[in-house]
Amino acid sequence: MTGYIIRRLGEAIIVTIGVTVITFIMLHLLPGSLARDVLGPRASPQAIAQFNHDNGLDRPVWYQYWLFLDKLLHGNLGYSFQFNRTVDSLLATELPRDLLLGGLALILSVLIAIPVGIAQAVRRNRMVDHVGTGVSFLLYSMPQYAIALLLIQFLSISFHVFPAEAPQSTSAWGMLSHPAGLVLPVASLTLVTFAQFSRYMRSSAIDTLAQDYMRTARAKGLPERLVLSRHLLRNSLIAVVTLVGLSIPVVITGTLIIEQVFNFPGAGLEYFNAALRNDYEVMLGITVLVGLVTVVGNLVADIGYAILDPRIRY
Amino acid sequence: MRRVALLGAALLSLFAAACGSSSSSSSNGGSSPAPATSSAPTAGAGLTSPTTPPGAKQPGGTVYYTEGPSAPPNYIFPMTAAQVCGTNNISQLQTMMFRPLYWYGNDYSPTMDPDYSLAEQPSFSNGDKTVTIKLKPWKWSDGESVTSRQIAFWMNLYKADPAKNYCGYVPGFFPDNVTSVSTPDAQTVVFQLNKAYNPEWFTYNELSQIYPLPLAWDRTSLSQPAPKSDSGHLPDSTKAGAESVYKFLDTQSKSLGTWASSPLWSVVDGPFRLKSFTSNGQVTLVPNPDYSGSPKPTISSLVEQPFTSDTAIFNEIRSAGPSGVTVGNLPSQYAPQIDQVKAEGYDYNRAASYSINYFPFNLNNPKVGPIFRQLYFRQAFQHLIDQPGWINAFLHNTAVPTYGPIPVSPPSPLLSVDVANNPFPFSTSAAAQLLSSHGWKVVPGGTTTCQKPGTAANECGAGITAGEGISFNLDYQSGVTTLASEMNDLAAQAKRVGINLQLTSHPFDTVIQTAVACKPTDADCGWTAENWGAGWIYAPDFLPTGESLFAPGAVANYGSFNDPQGTAVINQTISGAADQEKQALANYDQYMQQHLPVVFGPTSIGSYQGDAGTMIAKNLGGYAANAYGYMTPEAWYFTK
Numbered sequence: 001m002t003g004y005i006i007r008r009l010g011e012a013i014i015v016t017i018g019v020t021v022i023t024f025i026m027l028h029l030l031p032g033s034l035a036r037d038v039l040g041p042r043a044s045p046q047a048i049a050q051f052n053h054d055n056g057l058d059r060p061v062w063y064q065y066w067l068f069l070d071k072l073l074h075g076n077l078g079y080s081f082q083f084n085r086t087v088d089s090l091l092a093t094e095l096p097r098d099l100l101l102g103g104l105a106l107i108l109s110v111l112i113a114i115p116v117g118i119a120q121a122v123r124r125n126r127m128v129d130h131v132g133t134g135v136s137f138l139l140y141s142m143p144q145y146a147i148a149l150l151l152i153q154f155l156s157i158s159f160h161v162f163p164a165e166a167p168q169s170t171s172a173w174g175m176l177s178h179p180a181g182l183v184l185p186v187a188s189l190t191l192v193t194f195a196q197f198s199r200y201m202r203s204s205a206i207d208t209l210a211q212d213y214m215r216t217a218r219a220k221g222l223p224e225r226l227v228l229s230r231h232l233l234r235n236s237l238i239a240v241v242t243l244v245g246l247s248i249p250v251v252i253t254g255t256l257i258i259e260q261v262f263n264f265p266g267a268g269l270e271y272f273n274a275a276l277r278n279d280y281e282v283m284l285g286i287t288v289l290v291g292l293v294t295v296v297g298n299l300v301a302d303i304g305y306a307i308l309d310p311r312i313r314y
Numbered sequence: 315m316r317r318v319a320l321l322g323a324a325l326l327s328l329f330a331a332a333c334g335s336s337s338s339s340s341s342n343g344g345s346s347p348a349p350a351t352s353s354a355p356t357a358g359a360g361l362t363s364p365t366t367p368p369g370a371k372q373p374g375g376t377v378y379y380t381e382g383p384s385a386p387p388n389y390i391f392p393m394t395a396a397q398v399c400g401t402n403n404i405s406q407l408q409t410m411m412f413r414p415l416y417w418y419g420n421d422y423s424p425t426m427d428p429d430y431s432l433a434e435q436p437s438f439s440n441g442d443k444t445v446t447i448k449l450k451p452w453k454w455s456d457g458e459s460v461t462s463r464q465i466a467f468w469m470n471l472y473k474a475d476p477a478k479n480y481c482g483y484v485p486g487f488f489p490d491n492v493t494s495v496s497t498p499d500a501q502t503v504v505f506q507l508n509k510a511y512n513p514e515w516f517t518y519n520e521l522s523q524i525y526p527l528p529l530a531w532d533r534t535s536l537s538q539p540a541p542k543s544d545s546g547h548l549p550d551s552t553k554a555g556a557e558s559v560y561k562f563l564d565t566q567s568k569s570l571g572t573w574a575s576s577p578l579w580s581v582v583d584g585p586f587r588l589k590s591f592t593s594n595g596q597v598t599l600v601p602n603p604d605y606s607g608s609p610k611p612t613i614s615s616l617v618e619q620p621f622t623s624d625t626a627i628f629n630e631i632r633s634a635g636p637s638g639v640t641v642g643n644l645p646s647q648y649a650p651q652i653d654q655v656k657a658e659g660y661d662y663n664r665a666a667s668y669s670i671n672y673f674p675f676n677l678n679n680p681k682v683g684p685i686f687r688q689l690y691f692r693q694a695f696q697h698l699i700d701q702p703g704w705i706n707a708f709l710h711n712t713a714v715p716t717y718g719p720i721p722v723s724p725p726s727p728l729l730s731v732d733v734a735n736n737p738f739p740f741s742t743s744a745a746a747q748l749l750s751s752h753g754w755k756v757v758p759g760g761t762t763t764c765q766k767p768g769t770a771a772n773e774c775g776a777g778i779t780a781g782e783g784i785s786f787n788l789d790y791q792s793g794v795t796t797l798a799s800e801m802n803d804l805a806a807q808a809k810r811v812g813i814n815l816q817l818t819s820h821p822f823d824t825v826i827q828t829a830v831a832c833k834p835t836d837a838d839c840g841w842t843a844e845n846w847g848a849g850w851i852y853a854p855d856f857l858p859t860g861e862s863l864f865a866p867g868a869v870a871n872y873g874s875f876n877d878p879q880g881t882a883v884i885n886q887t888i889s890g891a892a893d894q895e896k897q898a899l900a901n902y903d904q905y906m907q908q909h910l911p912v913v914f915g916p917t918s919i920g921s922y923q924g925d926a927g928t929m930i931a932k933n934l935g936g937y938a939a940n941a942y943g944y945m946t947p948e949a950w951y952f953t954k
Contacts, residue, residue: 030824036826036827036830037823037826037827038396038397039396039397039479043396043869044485044869046485047396047478047479081397083386083388084388084389084397084398084568084570085388085568085570089571089593093593093594149625152629152633156629156632156633157629157632157633160633163633163634164626164629164630164632164633164634165626165629165630165633165634165638168592168594168596168619168620170592170593170594259622260622260623260625260626261623261625261626261629262622262626262629263620263621263622263623263626263627263629263630264622265384265594265595265620265622269384269622273384276821276822276823277823278823
C-alpha cells in the first residue's frame, strides 16, 4: 500500500505539471493584454511596456513558464493584480472557508443519502421509493442557483428565519460561531449533492440485495437490521466512496454559485473572476491546487475501496 | 477611479448575467422617429440637498455600507497606482482618512467644495503661469500641522519615476508641466508652470490630484523614527530619495494585513481612521477625534461590507433591510424592484455620476476606417441610437441621455450651454437621408452600397470604392442584459437603413483591451467598434475636457480621432483665458456633439456605472449625493 501511495503521488506531480502546461498555454492564447487590463484605459504605451518588463511578460512564453515553475517550487503561487495580494494569502483565507462549507455539505449529503438510498432499495417500487425518487429527481434537475434563491426568498426575505448571507468571519472557526448563517448555503449545496448520491446509493444497494451472500445472511437467520448494516451497507458503499473521492476537488472550487448568491468569497468565485480579468497567476495557482486535490481525492477513494473490500489489493 | 468604474460596470454586468436579470427585453423598434429635440432626462435628478429624516438626531450608531461586488479596497496610499485606481480605494477608503487638497463635488453640483477643501481657492498670477496656494489651519492626527512642506512632499514623490504610475498621471501634464515648487512659508505653496493654463482647468484637472502627505510617511522603513516638521533633511527632497520613499509606501500599501496596525496609515487628516480591515475586505472606520474640519462625525463607526455579487447585495438589502445595509448601491438589474426595496425602509437616491457613456469606432481600421472617418456617416449612425427608448424600455429610467462629452446630469454651473440638446435624435429616415445624400444607395433590410465614390460633397468620401457596402463588427460586453438589448435594437435599426452590424460579445476586459489606438498597418488594428458598456467618469480630472479622450495621442483616444479643429477647441479649454472657460467648454461640447468622435449613448446613474441608484435608510440624515461619488459620512447621523 505504501508503495502504491508513493506511486500515485508521483503520478499526481506529473499530472499537475501537465495541467499547468496546458493551462499556461491556453492562458497565453487568450486575446488582450494583462498590462492593459491591469493598468486601465489611461495607461500610456510606456507604462504598458514597463509593466510587461517588470513582470517578465516581454520574455518568451517558455521562459515565463519556467519562472512560474521556479516560483511554484519555492512555494510561491504568484500575485493577484486584481486583489493586490499574493495568491498564497488569498488561498490561505479562502480554503478553510471553502473546506468548511463544502465539507459540511458533503458530509451531510452522505449522511442523508446513504439511509435514503438503502431505504429506497429495500422498499423498491413502494411508496417510499417513489417519493424518494421523485424528490431526488426534482432536486437534481433544479439548478443550484434556483434552489438557493428559493431558500432565500422563503426563509430569509419572506419569513426571516435564516440570514441570506453566509457568516462573514474570515476564519472557519468564526463562521462556526454563527451557525444560522451557514444553514442556507449548506442546505443549497446539500440538497443537490444528496439527490445525486442517493440515486447512486439506491442503485448500488439494489445490486447488492440481489447477491447470493445477502440471501445466505437472511437464510441463516440474521436479523434484518444486521443484514442491512453488516452486509448491505458495507458492500453498497463503494459507489458512494467513488463519488466522494471525485467530489473532493469540487469542495474547493465547485461552490461558485453558492459563493455568489450567499456572499461567500471562495476559491471558485476567485477563479471565475480571475478568468474574466486575465489574472493569470490566480488561475494557475488554483489550477495547481485543484490538480493536486483531484489526485488526492482519487487516492482517498482507492484507499476507501481497500478498506471496504478486503479482496482489493494494491 | 475611471478604471474601477469601468471594472465595476463589468462586474455588475457579469453577475447580472450569472444571476439572471429582470430587465425588460421589449423594444419599441423605433418605427416612428423621436421628436427633433430630446426628451428631458428621466433620471439623475439626485438629492439636491442632504437627507433630513424626521425625529431627533442621536449620536452614535453604525452605518453599514455596501462595497461593490468583488471589489474590496486593496490600496490605501492615496498616490493610487493605476492598477488599483478605483472607487473602492479612493472614495470608499482613502478620502475619508486622507483629504485631498481640494474637494470636488459640492453635494450634487460638479464643482469644488471650498468648505471641504484644505486650502483656499488658488490664485493665479504672472499671466496664469504662477499658482499660489494658501493652506487652511489643519492638523494631522499625530499633532503635526498640514503645511506647505507636505505639498512639496507629494510633488517630490510624484516627480519620481515610479510614481508616474499614479492613475491621475497624463504624460506631459501634471506634474510634468510644473517647473518648480516653492514653499515660502508653512502655509503657502507656489507652483511655476511651463506655460499659461486656464485657471479653472488647472484647478479642476491638475491641482485636483494633490493630497498633502504627512511627514510621518517620509521614510524608507518602519524601523526609522517618524519624521517631524522640525526634522532637517528628509529623503524625499532628492530624486533617489523620493523614489525610495515611494517604493516603501507602495510596498506598505500592498501589505493589506498590516493596514490597521501600521504607524503610517494611522496618521490621518480626514474625519475617520481605520479601525480594522479583514482579509475578505471588510472595512471598519471610526471617527478621528482630532479632525480639523467640519462637520465632525457623529456616527460611531462606518462598516463597509464586501459582497460577492449583485444578487448577494440585493438579497441582503431585502432580507436584512436597513439594519443590515444602511446605505447600499442597488444593482441595475433590480431597478424594476425599487418600490419593493423602498418598502423595506429606504429612501431612494437616483443621482447620476458625472460621467458619459459612449463607444468608439476604429477610425484607422484598414477596411472600414474610411467609412468611419466620414462625418456624415457618424452623424447618420448617431441617428440610429434611440436614447429615450432605451432608457425607458431597457434601463428602467435609471440612466440619462448623453449627447456629447459633457454630461447632461448633474447640471454644472461651470457651463453656459444647454448640453441636453440632442442634435441627432433617433430617426432612421434622417440616417437614410444622410447616407443617400452622400452617394449611397440605401437598401432598407438589405445592403446599402456606395454609388458615387469620390470626395465631392455629394459623394461617399475618400477611400470608399464603388459598390462598397457598410458592414462591420460591433463587439460589446457580454453578460449585460440591458446592453445586449440596446445593441440588438441598434443592429435592427441599422438594418433598416442597410447597414449590417455583426454583433459579438466578450467579457469586459477583452472588449476594453481590444479597443486600442492603432495605425492601419498594425496587427491589432482589425477591430471596428467596441462597446465596453461604460464610458468615462470625470475624476480626478473633474472638468469635462477632452485632453485625455479626443486629442491625438491621448491615452483614451482609442478610436484615433484626429481632427485639428477639434484639437484646437480642446486646447482652448486648457490654455484659454480665465474668463473664457465657459465659452471654451461650450465650444468644445458643441463641436464634439456635431463631429461625434465616438457614438454617444445613455449613461447609467449611480456611484458605480451600472448602479440603479442608492438606497438610504430612512432614519439616516445628512446623506448627500456627491456628483463624483465621494462619501462624506462625517455629515451622516441617525434619528430616533
